[in-house]
Amino acid sequence: MPPSAPDAAPSPSSAPSSGPPAAPGRAATRWLVLGVICLAQLTVILDNTVLSVAIPSLTVDLGASTADVQWMINAYSLVQSGLLLTAGNSADRYGRKKMLAIGLALFGLASLGAALATSPGMLIAARAGMGVGGALLVTTTLAVVMQIFDDAERPKAIGIWSSVSSLGFAAGPLIGGVLLDHFWWGSLFLVNLPVAVLALCAVIALVPESRSPGAEKPDPLGAVLSMIGMVGVVFAIISGPVDGWLSGKVLISAAIGFAGLALFALWELHTPHPMLDMHFFRNRRFIGAVSGGILVAFGMGGSMFLLTQHLQLVLGYEPLEAGLRMAPLAVTVVLINFTGFGARLLPRLGTPGMIVSGMSLLAGGLALIATLGGSGYGGMLAGLIVMGAGVALAMPAMANAIMSAIPPAKAGVGAGVNGTLMEFGQGLGVAVLGAVLTARFQALLPVAAAGAGSLAAALARTGSAAERTVVHDAFAAGIRTGQLAGAVAVFLGGLLAAVLLRRAERSSGEPSGPPAADEVPAAAE
Numbered sequence: 001m002p003p004s005a006p007d008a009a010p011s012p013s014s015a016p017s018s019g020p021p022a023a024p025g026r027a028a029t030r031w032l033v034l035g036v037i038c039l040a041q042l043t044v045i046l047d048n049t050v051l052s053v054a055i056p057s058l059t060v061d062l063g064a065s066t067a068d069v070q071w072m073i074n075a076y077s078l079v080q081s082g083l084l085l086t087a088g089n090s091a092d093r094y095g096r097k098k099m100l101a102i103g104l105a106l107f108g109l110a111s112l113g114a115a116l117a118t119s120p121g122m123l124i125a126a127r128a129g130m131g132v133g134g135a136l137l138v139t140t141t142l143a144v145v146m147q148i149f150d151d152a153e154r155p156k157a158i159g160i161w162s163s164v165s166s167l168g169f170a171a172g173p174l175i176g177g178v179l180l181d182h183f184w185w186g187s188l189f190l191v192n193l194p195v196a197v198l199a200l201c202a203v204i205a206l207v208p209e210s211r212s213p214g215a216e217k218p219d220p221l222g223a224v225l226s227m228i229g230m231v232g233v234v235f236a237i238i239s240g241p242v243d244g245w246l247s248g249k250v251l252i253s254a255a256i257g258f259a260g261l262a263l264f265a266l267w268e269l270h271t272p273h274p275m276l277d278m279h280f281f282r283n284r285r286f287i288g289a290v291s292g293g294i295l296v297a298f299g300m301g302g303s304m305f306l307l308t309q310h311l312q313l314v315l316g317y318e319p320l321e322a323g324l325r326m327a328p329l330a331v332t333v334v335l336i337n338f339t340g341f342g343a344r345l346l347p348r349l350g351t352p353g354m355i356v357s358g359m360s361l362l363a364g365g366l367a368l369i370a371t372l373g374g375s376g377y378g379g380m381l382a383g384l385i386v387m388g389a390g391v392a393l394a395m396p397a398m399a400n401a402i403m404s405a406i407p408p409a410k411a412g413v414g415a416g417v418n419g420t421l422m423e424f425g426q427g428l429g430v431a432v433l434g435a436v437l438t439a440r441f442q443a444l445l446p447v448a449a450a451g452a453g454s455l456a457a458a459l460a461r462t463g464s465a466a467e468r469t470v471v472h473d474a475f476a477a478g479i480r481t482g483q484l485a486g487a488v489a490v491f492l493g494g495l496l497a498a499v500l501l502r503r504a505e506r507s508s509g510e511p512s513g514p515p516a517a518d519e520v521p522a523a524a525e
């Protein structure tokens with residue numbers, strides 16, 4: 001197939017800058033490939049949230065302490081977030097198909113190890129191994145989408161990929177609850193094995209190989225600094241709600257993380273072969289997409305954190321019931337993106353219009369839940385549907401804007417940036433909106449419960465039914481305040497991202513970063 005870009009010089013060893021075309025025998029299978037990698041992506045996202053419902057079982061069966069449980073949950077996200085940029089860079093350099101296959105194999109083997117674990121230490125180690133495989137999968141799945149779809153089909157493909165991510169994030173507790181109702185906690189990991197095997201076979205048979213030019217040298221120091229920076233920041237965000245934001249552990253971790261990221265940026269500016277070219281940050285389109293991406297993830301992560309507490313602690317639902325009642329958000333995302341509605345809307349509204357529309361809907365859904373959700377589930381249902389519509393419009397447009405602002409030869413790094421933004425934004429949303437909830441809750445507590453850091457602790461200090469009612473009302477008010485704060489942040493973020501992207505589109509002479517290197521399919525080398 002000849003190059004599709006009109007200004008690309010034909011070359012037997014290069015493909016057009018928009019990504020390598022699918023081989024004739026593979027063209028008809030691209031949607032099948034998308035289905036397979038989305039299944040792998042769903043499994044990775046599920047494992048970010050599914051373990052939370054198994055905490056009681058793990059405590060009894062493995063004799064796990066509170067610290068052990070925290071590490072079982074956090075080892076996965078810490079390792080994954082720390083390796084995202086490195087994994088994306090490795091995929092660009094050594095081959096995206098190869099790294100996708102390695103990621104699936106590692107994820108499957110580590111899942112088996114987790115299911116067979118007989119001690120907290122074994123499960124923590126297995127979860128860390130799953131984090132390594134997950135980092136490779138998160139980056140290579142999106143990079144492969146960029147590789148096998150052309151510009152016309154890519155928005156719909158990215159929309160489907162994004163909706164699967166949203167589905168996994170929302171459905172984790174629900175699926176975990178269903179499995180634990182019928183099987184032991186190891187089933188949460190065993191279900192990954194057939195998915196990994198099926199996906200691995202399909203990847204080997206169907207996915208074409210591609211990578212960046214082999215002349216580029218590795219950047220080991222950049223990889224180490226990015227890992228130190230991301231792990232430090234994410235660990236501080238995770239530990240803050242538990243240990244206190246001004247505790248020594250949180251402050252030291254945050255200091256190490258930000259210092260690592262600062263050193264990473266300085267190094268990447270001066271090394272001749274950077275893992276992440278910092279000149280991308282001169283591109284207004286990239287900056288707008290990054291800003292919006294963080295705030296979409298901020299709204300999603302923070303709102304899910306508040307919604308689970310709203311359903312269980314304010315409205316009184318059991319964990320599985322709460323998971324079922326959150327499903328409309330994910331269902332709305334899936335319906336809009338799998339039907340291609342968002343992709344058809346993109347040419348009419350443009351990327352800035354899609355982003356501001358989606359983030360306005362997300363903010364509106366949060367505001368609806370805050371104002372109407374306190375009296376029952378009906379108001380919350382309306383808010384969840386509106387939120388789902390917003391996520392379905394904003395997230396694919398954001399991911400497409402980020403990936404479009406980075407040369408195709410750096411598709412893996414672009415996917416790493418997108419994944420890093422999601423991890424950082426979600427953690428930031430939990431931290432900030434959780435802090436708003438706590439501050440408002442404590443300000444409204446009766447004197448007898450003053451200073452309590454949680455609903456349970458406040459109720460334990462009360463001595464009458466009237467005081468318990470005041471405590472419950474204070475907690476509900478704290479959740480409403482957090483949701484409204486999230487709505488304002490998401491709405492303003494949407495406006496900011498749209499303005500930056502609109503200016504980038506109107507600025508015809510704006511540099512878009514260094515020129516893209518040609519994509520080199522491995523088969524042609």
